[in-house]
Amino acid sequence: MSDLTQLTISQARAKLRSREITATEITEAYLSAIERANPALNAYVVVTDDRARDMAKASDAKLAKGEGGSLEGIPLGIKDLFGTEGVHTQACSHVLDGFKPRYESTITANLWADGAVMLGKLNMDEFAMGSSNETSYYGPVINPWRRSRLDTVVMPTTHQGEGGFVSAGGTRTARTLDNAQLVPGGSSGGSASAVSAFLCAGATATDTGGSIRQPAAFTGTVGIKPTYGRCSRWGIVAFASSLDQAGPIARDVRDAAILLKSMASVDPKDTTSVDLPVPDYEAAIGRPIKGMKVGIPKEYRVDDMPAEIEALWQKGIAWLRDAGAEIVDISLPHTKYALPAYYIVAPAEASSNLARYDGVRYGLRVPGKDIVxxxxxxxxxxxxxxxxxxxxxxxxxxxxGxxxxxxxxxxxxxxxxxxDFENVFAAGVDVILTPATPSAAFGIADEDMAxxxxxxxxNDIFxxxxxxxxxxxIAVPAGLDAKGLPLGLQLIGRPFDEETLFQTAHVIEQAAGTLQPEKWW
Amino acid sequence: MSVDIKTVKRVAHLARIAVSEEDAERMTGELNAILGFVEQLNEVDVSGVEPMTSVTPMAMKKRQDGVTDGGKAADIVANAPATEENFFLVPKVVE
Known part of the structure; x- marks a missing residue:
C-alpha cells in the first residue's frame, strides 16, 4: 500500500510485526499528512514531531527484536484534555496558557507503555464544553466531510467519467461537493476530524454528555464511551467528575476495541476506577448475536427528528434482526429529563472543578488591584x-437557598x-439501539445555535x-444522509459490558460498511 | 425561577469572574433561557427517591494512610506565573 495512513490499526499492527513497514515510515506518513491538512482542518493544536520520531525509533528497535506491546509503533493523536508530561496541555483554554504538566495521565501512560506513538495534541471545545468544537481558544475544527449534491449529467457514451459511472444511456451521476464548512461535533472534534481525515490511526477522547459519540457520528468514525470507572480519570483535566469518562475514537470497531483494551485499567490513583480485569475486547468481534435481545426505546423518537434519522434507525433494527437478534420495544420513561438534569449536574461540578484556575498555581494571570x-x-x-x-x-x-x-x-x-435502564436490563434486554444524534453535522457558526x-x-439528547x-x-457509522453526510447509530450496554457493544456494533459495521470523506483539503 | 441582572452580578462575583455591564446583561438572558429549560424537572415526582451519589454501586476505595508521594516542590511550582524559592507569589493579602 502506498499511503500508510490508510491502514487501520489492526492492519498496521500486522505489517509492523511482520516488518513489512516500520514505525518510522508510518509516523512520517502521518506527520506529512498533518502538515498538509492541518491548516485546513485545525484538528491539531500542537504537533509533537520530535517526540513522535523518537518514539517511533524506539518502537522500531523493539519490533526488530520481535518485542513490543499491543500498540507498538501505532501513531495516535491525544485530546488536549489529557495531561502529557512536558507537552502543551491546556484543555484548549486561554486560562491554562503555557501549562506543561510534570506528570502523565494514566491513560496516555498506558498507551505509551503498549508502544503507541504520540503525534500531537488535538483540538477540542474549551474544557470539553461544547457540541461543535467552536468554543476552543484555538479556533474551530473543520469536519473533513462536506455536503454534496447528486447530479445526473448527460454525457457522450464514450466519456469515462471521473469517479462517476458511465451508463448505457450516456448519463452519469456525480456528487458535487458543497463549499460550506461543517463542524465535526464536540467536544472531541479534533479527535474525530483527525481520525476521519487520516491524520492519526486513532485518538483519545473524553465524553461527559456525548463528546465522544456525537463527533464520531458527525465524522463517520467509531467512538465508545466506556462504563464510568472503566478508564482512569487521573491526569485528565476535570470537567464534571461524576460524568467524565475517556474512550477512543477510531476508524472501525476493531480499532476501537484495540485502543480501549490499552486505555482501560484499574488505577489506585482514581478512587472511582473499578477493580475489574480488562477483557480482550477484540475477541468479542465476530461473535454471533443470534438470540440477543435488542431494546428499542420509544422515548428516543423525538419531535422534529428528521425522517432520515428514523429511517436509519429502522435500517439498524433490520440489520440486527437479520443477524438473528430479537427486537423488543422498551420504555425509558425519564429520558426527556436527562438533558435538563445534566445541565444542572454538569455545570455544578464544573463550577467546583474550575475554581482552581485562579492565576496563582498555573496558567494565565491578569493583575488586579488586590488578590480578588x-x-x-x-x-x-x-x-x-x-x-x-x-x-x-x-x-x-x-x-x-x-x-x-x-x-x-x-x-x-x-x-x-x-x-429506567436497570429495569429494562433486568427484563432481559442485552443492548439498546438508538440514533446517535438528532441530525447530521451542521454548519460552522450556525446562527440558530449561537x-x-x-x-x-x-445535540446531546440521545x-x-x-x-x-x-x-x-458506542456510536457506529450507519450510512449517509441525502446530502452525503455520515449518520451514526448508538448502542447502549449494561455496566462493564463493553464486549456486547463491540460485538453488536461490528454487525452494524458489516452491514453499513466503513465511511471515508472525499478529500478536498 | 429566573434571575435579574443584580443576581447575575452577585453570582459572577461568587464565581470570581469580572463582568462588564454588557456581559451581565447578555448573561442574564442566557442564564434565564437555561433556567427555563431545566424548570421541567419540577414535573418529576421524586418522593421517596434517593439522590444519586455514585453511578457504580461500589464503596469508595481507601488507601493506606501513608506518605506515597512528595519532595516535588519544584515540580509543583514549575507552571506558576510568579514564584520565589518554591513559593507561589500572590498580591499582598494582609496590610
Missing amino acids: DMYENTRAAGFGREVKRRIMIGTYVLSA YYDAYYLQAQKVRTLIKR ADPVKMYL TVTVNMAGLPG
Missing part, C-alpha cells in the same frame, strides 16, 4: 463565553434515569442519558 481583583480579571480573560456561562449556572444552582430546588432535584431525577445555547445542548446512568455507549 486578580482572580476576577484572570478568570474573565481566561475563560471563554460557554465556560463562563456554565460556571455561572453551576455557581447559581449551588448557591445558598437554591441547592435543594436544583442540584438535589437533579440528582434524584438521575436516580430515576438510571432505574442565538440559543439550549439549541446547541439538544447520548446524555448514558452519562447520567454511567453506562457504556
Whole structure:
C-alpha cells in the first residue's frame, strides 16, 4: 500500500510485526499528512514531531527484536484534555496558557507503555464544553466531510467519467461537493476530524454528555464511551467528575476495541476506577448475536427528528434482526429529563472543578488591584463565553437557598434515569439501539445555535442519558444522509459490558460498511 | 425561577469572574433561557427517591494512610506565573 495512513490499526499492527513497514515510515506518513491538512482542518493544536520520531525509533528497535506491546509503533493523536508530561496541555483554554504538566495521565501512560506513538495534541471545545468544537481558544475544527449534491449529467457514451459511472444511456451521476464548512461535533472534534481525515490511526477522547459519540457520528468514525470507572480519570483535566469518562475514537470497531483494551485499567490513583480485569475486547468481534435481545426505546423518537434519522434507525433494527437478534420495544420513561438534569449536574461540578484556575498555581494571570481583583480579571480573560456561562449556572444552582430546588432535584431525577435502564436490563434486554444524534453535522457558526445555547445542548439528547446512568455507549457509522453526510447509530450496554457493544456494533459495521470523506483539503 | 441582572452580578462575583455591564446583561438572558429549560424537572415526582451519589454501586476505595508521594516542590511550582524559592507569589493579602 502506498499511503500508510490508510491502514487501520489492526492492519498496521500486522505489517509492523511482520516488518513489512516500520514505525518510522508510518509516523512520517502521518506527520506529512498533518502538515498538509492541518491548516485546513485545525484538528491539531500542537504537533509533537520530535517526540513522535523518537518514539517511533524506539518502537522500531523493539519490533526488530520481535518485542513490543499491543500498540507498538501505532501513531495516535491525544485530546488536549489529557495531561502529557512536558507537552502543551491546556484543555484548549486561554486560562491554562503555557501549562506543561510534570506528570502523565494514566491513560496516555498506558498507551505509551503498549508502544503507541504520540503525534500531537488535538483540538477540542474549551474544557470539553461544547457540541461543535467552536468554543476552543484555538479556533474551530473543520469536519473533513462536506455536503454534496447528486447530479445526473448527460454525457457522450464514450466519456469515462471521473469517479462517476458511465451508463448505457450516456448519463452519469456525480456528487458535487458543497463549499460550506461543517463542524465535526464536540467536544472531541479534533479527535474525530483527525481520525476521519487520516491524520492519526486513532485518538483519545473524553465524553461527559456525548463528546465522544456525537463527533464520531458527525465524522463517520467509531467512538465508545466506556462504563464510568472503566478508564482512569487521573491526569485528565476535570470537567464534571461524576460524568467524565475517556474512550477512543477510531476508524472501525476493531480499532476501537484495540485502543480501549490499552486505555482501560484499574488505577489506585482514581478512587472511582473499578477493580475489574480488562477483557480482550477484540475477541468479542465476530461473535454471533443470534438470540440477543435488542431494546428499542420509544422515548428516543423525538419531535422534529428528521425522517432520515428514523429511517436509519429502522435500517439498524433490520440489520440486527437479520443477524438473528430479537427486537423488543422498551420504555425509558425519564429520558426527556436527562438533558435538563445534566445541565444542572454538569455545570455544578464544573463550577467546583474550575475554581482552581485562579492565576496563582498555573496558567494565565491578569493583575488586579488586590488578590480578588486578580482572580476576577484572570478568570474573565481566561475563560471563554460557554465556560463562563456554565460556571455561572453551576455557581447559581449551588448557591445558598437554591441547592435543594436544583442540584438535589437533579440528582434524584438521575436516580430515576438510571432505574429506567436497570429495569429494562433486568427484563432481559442485552443492548439498546438508538440514533446517535438528532441530525447530521451542521454548519460552522450556525446562527440558530449561537442565538440559543439550549439549541446547541439538544445535540446531546440521545447520548446524555448514558452519562447520567454511567453506562457504556458506542456510536457506529450507519450510512449517509441525502446530502452525503455520515449518520451514526448508538448502542447502549449494561455496566462493564463493553464486549456486547463491540460485538453488536461490528454487525452494524458489516452491514453499513466503513465511511471515508472525499478529500478536498 | 429566573434571575435579574443584580443576581447575575452577585453570582459572577461568587464565581470570581469580572463582568462588564454588557456581559451581565447578555448573561442574564442566557442564564434565564437555561433556567427555563431545566424548570421541567419540577414535573418529576421524586418522593421517596434517593439522590444519586455514585453511578457504580461500589464503596469508595481507601488507601493506606501513608506518605506515597512528595519532595516535588519544584515540580509543583514549575507552571506558576510568579514564584520565589518554591513559593507561589500572590498580591499582598494582609496590610
